[in-house]
Amino acid sequence: MAAFVDVFLMLLLIAGTMAVLLVRNLFVATMLLGIVSFTMALIFISLDAVDVAFTEAAVGAGISTVLYIGTLALVGSQEKDQPKFAAGPMVICIAVGAVLYYATYEMPPFGHADNPVQTHVGPRYIQDSPTEIGVPNMVTSVLASYRGYDTFGEVTVIFAAGIGVLLILRQRRRRKNEDDETDVPLDKGKTGRSGSLSGLGSEHDLIPHVIAKLLIPFIFVFALYVQFHGDFGPGGGFQAGVIFAAGIILYALVFSLDLARSVINEKVILFLISAGVLLYGGVGVASMLLGGNFLDYNVLSSDPVAGQHLGILLVELGVGITVTAAMLAIFYAFVGRADLIAAKAEQEKN
Numbered sequence: 624m625a626a627f628v629d630v631f632l633m634l635l636l637i638a639g640t641m642a643v644l645l646v647r648n649l650f651v652a653t654m655l656l657g658i659v660s661f662t663m664a665l666i667f668i669s670l671d672a673v674d675v676a677f678t679e680a681a682v683g684a685g686i687s688t689v690l691y692i693g694t695l696a697l698v699g700s701q702e703k704d705q706p707k708f709a710a711g712p713m714v715i716c717i718a719v720g721a722v723l724y725y726a727t728y729e730m731p732p733f734g735h736a737d738n739p740v741q742t743h744v745g746p747r748y749i750q751d752s753p754t755e756i757g758v759p760n761m762v763t764s765v766l767a768s769y770r771g772y773d774t775f776g777e778v779t780v781i782f783a784a785g786i787g788v789l790l791i792l793r794q795r796r797r798r799k800n801e802d803d804e805t806d807v808p809l810d811k812g813k814t815g816r817s818g819s820l821s822g823l824g825s826e827h828d829l830i831p832h833v834i835a836k837l838l839i840p841f842i843f844v845f846a847l848y849v850q851f852h853g854d855f856g857p858g859g860g861f862q863a864g865v866i867f868a869a870g871i872i873l874y875a876l877v878f879s880l881d882l883a884r885s886v887i888n889e890k891v892i893l894f895l896i897s898a899g900v901l902l903y904g905g906v907g908v909a910s911m912l913l914g915g916n917f918l919d920y921n922v923l924s925s926d927p928v929a930g931q932h933l934g935i936l937l938v939e940l941g942v943g944i945t946v947t948a949a950m951l952a953i954f955y956a957f958v959g960r961a962d963l964i965a966a967k968a969e970q971e972k973n
Contacts (some may be wrong), residue, residue, distance in 0.1 A: 625849075626667070628669065629669055631665070632662055632665055632669065633666070635662050636659060636662045636663065636666065637702055639655055639659040641657055641668075641863050642655050643655045643659065644969055647701065647702045648700060648701060648702070649698075649699070649701065649702055650692075650695060650697055651699075652744065652939065653688060653691040654688075654751075655694065656683075656687070656688070656691065657683075657684045657685065657688040659683075660679055660680070660682075660684040660687070660688075660827055661677050661680060661683075661684040663680040663683065663914065664676040664677075664680040664683070667679060672854060673857040674760075674762045674857045674858070674859070674862075676857075676864075677849075677857045677858060678860045678861055678862055679863040681862050681869075682861075683857040685865060685866075685869055686850050686865050686868060686869055686950055687692070689876075690953060690954065690957065693954065693958060694957060696957075698851075699744075703760075704844075712888055713877070718964070729846055735779075736918060737857040744848045747909070748761060748764070748765055748769065749761070752764040752765075752769075754928075755928075755931070756768050756928070756930040756931045756935075757931060757932065758854040758855075758931070758932070758935065759855050759856075760853065760854055760855055760856060760857070761857055761937060762857075762859075763853050763854045763939075766859070766933040767859070767938055768918075768931060768934070768935060771907075771918040771938065772918065773917070774938070775903055775904065775907070776936075778899065778900055778907055778941065778942050778945050778946075779900060779944055781949045782896055782897070782899070782900045782945055782949065783959035784949065785896050785948065785949030785950075785952045785953060786952075788952065788953045789893075789952050789953075789955055789956050792957070805930060828909030830961075831877050832877060832878070834862050835873055835874065835877040835878070838873070839870050839873060841874070842866060842867075842869065842870035842966060843867065843870050845866060846863045846867035846870065847863070847864040847866075848868075848884030849862050849863040850863035850864075850867075850923075850939065850940070850943050851936075853933070854935060854936075854939075859939050859942065859943075859944035860938075860939040860940065860941070860942025860944075860945075860946060861942055861943075861946055863943045863946075863947075864942065864943040864944070864945065864946025864947040864949075864950065865946060867943070867947045868946070868947045868950035868951050869950075871883060871886070871887065871947075871950070871951060872950075872951070872954050874886070875954070876956070880955075880958055882913060884955075887951065889955060892948045892951050892952050892955065893948075893952070894960075895944050895945075895947065895948035896944075896945055896948035896949055898941075898942030898944060898950060899941040899943070899946075899947075899948065900941065900944065900945055901941075901942035902937060902938075902940065903937075903938045903941035903942065904947075906918065906920070906934055906937045906938050906941070906971060909922065909923070910922055910934070910945070916945060918934070918938075920934025920935065
């Protein structure tokens with residue numbers, strides 16, 4: 624039965640991927656991408672990779688779909704009837720794919736008993752992490768402690784991506800304002816109206832408002848549960864940050880962007896996106912000041928296991944703060960860009 628389910632999910636994944644390539648309506652393609660991501664999450668669950676499935680569902684099927692829809696508000700939902708064939712990018716993709724495929728021959732055989740992961744890497748984590756880290760969820764032990772350097776690098780990449788998107792979109796908005804001599808504010812995204820993405824329908828749309836009021840508190844509570852329960856079960860800062868950001872984005876879409884900005888504005892977001900990285904790195908610096916190595920949590924307490932728990936709690940909190948702020952920064956930037964275009968169209972109409 625399990626083999627039948629796996630085959631069905633793989634066929635569904637292939638069918639969804641082919642459909643994304645063939646459909647011409649970009650909104651339909653976005654919905655199909657969400658289905659593909661959710662199917663991928665189900666495959667990860669069948670492989671007992673629950674933490675990865677959690678991340679795929681939250682990021683791939685959740686927040687990415689919202690950002691794609693925000694992008695469609697800028698570029699439209701219909702693909703060009705006669706897309707231009709670009710030979711250069713295709714040649715580059717084929718060449719990179721060929722190099723990656725060739726590189727796989729230098730890797731150890733998949734599933735071989737003599738692979739390093741089978742001989743000393745995996746057994747090392749399985750046998751020693753319960754006594755060294757004392758965290759039931761071994762994935763959290765590996766990501767936040769043993770691979771703390773790698774996770775710190777990932778958080779830094781998220782920070783850089785959020786700042787990069789803000790800089791690019793804000794620069795484009797400034798140039799647009801200078802060329803068109805519009806008076807649209809850059810930071811607040813107000814257009815003298817509710818904004819093209821500042822709310823779903825009117826204030827009389829009862830169902831979205833009521834459903835959002837019922838769901839948003841539970842979304843925030845669930846995000847906090849995922850954040851502070853990641854050492855016992857699937858979850859952690861990455862997943863919690865995306866879920867928390869999704870709650871605020873839902874609030875902005877339903878009740879207006881201006882109300883969302885009154886809760887958390889761009890200045891607060893910029894502070895938080897930096898504070899999360901500084902908190903993570905600060906734990907490493909504190910470890911060094913206490914006589915240990917960078918991100919050596921053992922020295923944070925008289926009991927090494929308690930120090931590990933404290934260090935993991937702090938770095939995961941830093942991850943959650945940075946991911947939340949980065950997702951909101953990207954969303955606000957896209958929404959502001961869409962509002963600018965809508966304001967220009969309305970100005971030309973008048």
